[in-house]
Amino acid sequence: MSYTRSKKKESNRRVLLLLFSLIIIVGAIVFYLYAYKPAAEQDKIHVAFKEALLEQDRAFFEEKMEYQGEPLTRAEALRFMRWLNDEKSIRGDAIAEVAKDRSDRTSSTESEGLFRLIDTGEGRYGFSDYRIELLPQRIDVTSDLQLTNIWIDGQRVGRIDEAGGLLTFEKMPGSYDVKAVAVANGETVSETETIQLTSSASIDYALMPESNESIAGQFDLKRAELIEIEVEAQTGHSLETIDSLIGQSEKKVLETLGEPTGKREEKWDYEQLTVTYDDGDVQSIVVDLDKRPDDLIALLGEPKEKLEHQLGTEWDYGQSFFESFFTFFGLETEKQFVEKNDAMYLLIE
Template sequence: MPYTRSRKKERSPKVFLFISSLTILVGAIVFYLYAYKPAAEQDKIHVAFKEALLEEDRTFFEEKVEYLGEPLSRAEALRFMGWLNDEKSIRGEAIAEVAKDRADRTSGMEADGLFRLIDTGEGRYGFSDYRIELLPQQIDVTSDVPLTNIWIDGQQVGRIDEADDTISFEKMPGQYDVKAVAVTNGETVTETETIQLISSKSIEYALMPESSEAIAGQFDLKRAELIEIEVEAQTGHSLETVDSLIGQSSQQVQETLGEPAGKREGKWDYERLTVTFKEEEVESIQVDLDKRPDDLIALLGEPKTKSEHPLGTEWDYGQSFFESFFTFFGLETEKQFIEKNDAMYLLIQ
C-alpha cells in the first residue's frame, strides 16, 4: 500500500489575531487595575483625604498621616479624625488646604498651615506618591501668678516660675483643654480654656483674685477636689474607692485593686500605692502623689504647720481643709500629708 503523508492542519490567521488581541486586552486590564489605577489614586491624595474623613476611615490616617516623622497611632488617628468631623468648619478648611497643596505642589511642601505634603518618591508611571505630615502648632501660656502649674488634657506639662513669664509647648493640631493651677494668698485657683489649635495660640491667665472672692471654704473645697484628681491620676482608683478599703480584709483589697505588684511583711505594694495590714485588716494606705514639696505648695499652698511624724514630716493644712474632704466626699478616715525623701504622700488611716 503506498504511503501518503498527511497534511498538518494550520490555524487560521484570524484565530491568531483573536488570541493575541484577547491577551493584550486582558494584560491591559490587569495593568490598569493593579498598577496604573493604584498609582493614579496615590497621586490624588486630596481626594483620598476627603473620602477617608467622610467615611471615618481610621486606617487611612494611620497609614498616610504622620506627626514628627512618625505615623499616627490608633488613638491619635481617632482623635484627629473625630476632631475634624466634630468641627465642620475646620474640616472644610482642612480638606481645602490639602487640595490646594496638591494643586500647588511647590507650596505644599512648605511648613505652613495644618499640613505639609511629602512626596515619598515611590510614585510610578509619572504619578507622585504622597504622605501628609501634621505640622506642630505652638501654645504660649502666660500667668500673672508665680509657680503656676499648666495642665493639658489632664497631664501636667510645665510650670511658670515667675509672674508674667511665658512657657511654650508644641502640639499636633486638635482640640485641647489647657488648665492653669496656682496658689494666691495661700489659696488655690484654677482656670481652664478649651482651644482649637489650628495655628499658634497664646493664652494669658489672670489668676490673681479680688480680695472679695477669696472665701476660704470655697478654696478648701477646690483644693480637696485637686487632691481627689491627683489620687486617681496616680493610682487609677478614686479617692473614695481607696478610702473605703480601710478596715477591710486582704481579700477585699485584692478584689478591688487586683493582684499587688509586690508583697512584704504586712504590706502590699501597688503602683504608687502601699497598703499596710494589721491583724489581717487594712490599717493604713499610703498614696505616692508623685509631687515634690514645692509642687504640693504650688498645688495647695503653704501648710499652716509642719511637725515630725514616724514616716517623715507631716504637713498640716488646718482643720477647715480636711473638713472639706469629709463633707464633700463623705469620708471619715484620718488623712495626712507626709513629706519623705523629698517626695509627698497622702496617708489614709
C-alpha cells in the same frame, strides 16, 4: 492530503493569535486596574483627602498622614478626622489647602498652614506619590500666678514657675482643652480654655482672685476637704473610715477593707494603701495619693518646710492646717504628707 494539513496549520495559527491577543488585553486591563490607576490616584491626593474625610476613612489618615516624621496612630487619625468633620468651616479650609498645595508643586517647602505635601519619590508612570505632613502649631501660655500647672486634655504638659512666666509647647492641629491649675492664698484655682488649633495660639490666664477676704482657717478647711476627696478616690473608703482603723485588730481590718492583695511581715498591702501592725494591732496606714510633688503643690500649695523622715521627706504644712483637719473630721490621729521616689503619700499614725 497536503491541502488538509495546510488548513490545520492555518487554524492553529488563528487560535494562537487569538490567545495572544486575549493575553495582551487581559494584561492591559490588569495593568490599568492594579498599576496605572492606583498610581494616578496617588497623584490626586487632594481628591483622596476629601473623599476620605467625607467617607470617614480612618485607614487613609493612618497610611497617608504623618506628624513629626511618624505616621498617625489610630487614635490620632480618629481624633483629627472627627475634629475636621465636626468643624465644617475648618474642614472646608483644610480641603482647599490640600488642593492648593497639590496645584502648587513648590508648596512642599512652606511651613505655614495645617499641612505640607511631601513627594515620596515613589510615583510611577509619570505620576507623583504624596504624603501629607501635619505641621506643629505652637501654644504660648502665661499665668499671673507662680507654680501654675498646665494640662492638655487631662495630661500635664508643664509648669509656669514664676508669675508672668511663659510656657511654650507644640501640638498637632486639633481641638484641645487647656487647663491651668494653681494655688492662690492656700486656695486651689483653675481655668480651662478650649482652643481650635489651626495656627499658633496664645492663652493668658488670670487666676489671682480679685479679693482676699478669706481667713487662713477657711483655706485650711478647703484643703482638708480636698484631701478627703483624694483619699476616698484612691482607696474607695472615706478618710474617717481608714483613720478609725488605727489601733484596731486584723479582724477589724478584714471586716472593713477585705482581704489584702499581699502580706509581708507585719504589713498588709492593698491597692492604694499599706497597713502596718504592731503586736497584732494597726500601728500606721500609708495611703498612696497617686500624686507627684507638683500635683500636691497644685492641690495644697507649697509646704512651710520639708523635713527628713524615715519613709522619705515630710512636707510640713504647719499646725493650723492639721488642726483644721482634726476639727473638720473629728480625728485625733497624727497625719503627715511624705514624699518618696517622686510620689506623695499620706501617713496616718
